[in-house]
Amino acid sequence: MKILVATEKPFARKAVEGIREIVAEAGYELAMLEKYTDKAQLLEAVADADGLIIRSDKVTPEVVDAAKNLKIVVRAGAGYDNVDLAACTARGIVVMNTPGQNSNAVAELAIGLMIFMARNKYTPGTGSELKGKRLGIHAYGNVGRLVGACGKALGMVVSAYDPFITDAAYFEAEGVRKVDSVEELYASSDYVSIHIPATPQTKGSIGYELLNRMPQGATVINTARKEVIDEAGLMKLLEEREDMKYATDIAADSQAELNEKFGKRVFGTPKKMGAETAEANINAGLAAARQAVGYLRDGVTKFQVNK
Ligand code: NAD
Secondary structure, three states: OEEEEEEOOOOOHHHHHHHHHHHHHOOOEEEEEEOOOOHHHHHHHHHHOOEEEEOOOOEOHHHHHHOOOOOEEEEOOOOOOOEOHHHHHHOOOEEEEOOOOOHHHHHHHHHHHHHHHHOHHHOOOOOOOOOOOEEEEEOOOHHHHHHHHHHHHOOOEEEEEOOOOOOHHHHHOOOOEEOOOHHHHHHOOOEEEEOOOOOOOOOOOEOHHHHOOOOOOOEEEEOOOHHHEOHHHHHHHHHHOOOOEEEEOOOOOOHHHHHHHHHHHEEEOOOOOOOOOHHHHHHHHHHHHHHHHHHHHHOOOOOEOOO
């Protein structure tokens, strides 16, 4: 069996060493394709792979078609919107993510962005504190929960909206107010931290109407996906509401225009930074290798996302 690690943006060295060990222990062959610059390189490398481990790399129908032996794709990370699930499912290829492995890194970045924006992007002038402010968590999954816990530790008053978690006790046990509509969440939060996955339903779902419900001086932090924001709506909002701020990992498509028009009120990381810590890299990389081996050797389908 051959497992290919294809990473345009490579894993940390320590993660690669760990992956190598896990694959060798299983008696499998490991192939590495790092920092590739052309899709053709991926198409060639994947041709005889049984397993494929990726990060933000795109698995398109063309890649699936080129990978004649492929049985499993593991996306080392949480979001799997870079994998064409329909194409994989049609070929019987199992797709997995590695939930929770990079959540802490993303949560810390979200809190960091809140402080950065509250302090005017660390430029001279009077900022504000997070303590006592209302924090709304939009999607209470692995990252959202950690952001909520950090917010509480900083003295913020935390609410959350997640229609897929119906048990109120789940929120109560963590001292978080459960909010029953997304409109209410935005209307009652000084900070909203976005953690919804990018799906056909959520893409472009956060726009002018929703954002304009936020109170005076509000800040939106998006460490989910840029695609969930309706950028035209965001632009209109920031034009009309000089009190509002927006920070995002990764930069919006219209970030240059946003920066030019709104200066200190907006920020976008030039590259996706959320999971870019050594710890997250190692956790997700090793989990991906274990999951790929677990499926190829033992048929374990835990964390399969295309069931
Ligand atoms: P997760 O699967 O643990 O949680 C996602 C949560 O979203 C779930 O609780 C689900 O019920 C909820 N949800 C789904 N659709 C919703 C909707 N329409 N409205 C409200 N809630 C909804 O995922 P996670 O690990 O918390 O990550 C969340 C997202 O963050 C990922 O999908 C990914 O896009 C993004 N992410 C970004 C980075 C980064 O580097 N910036 C890293 C990891 C994850």
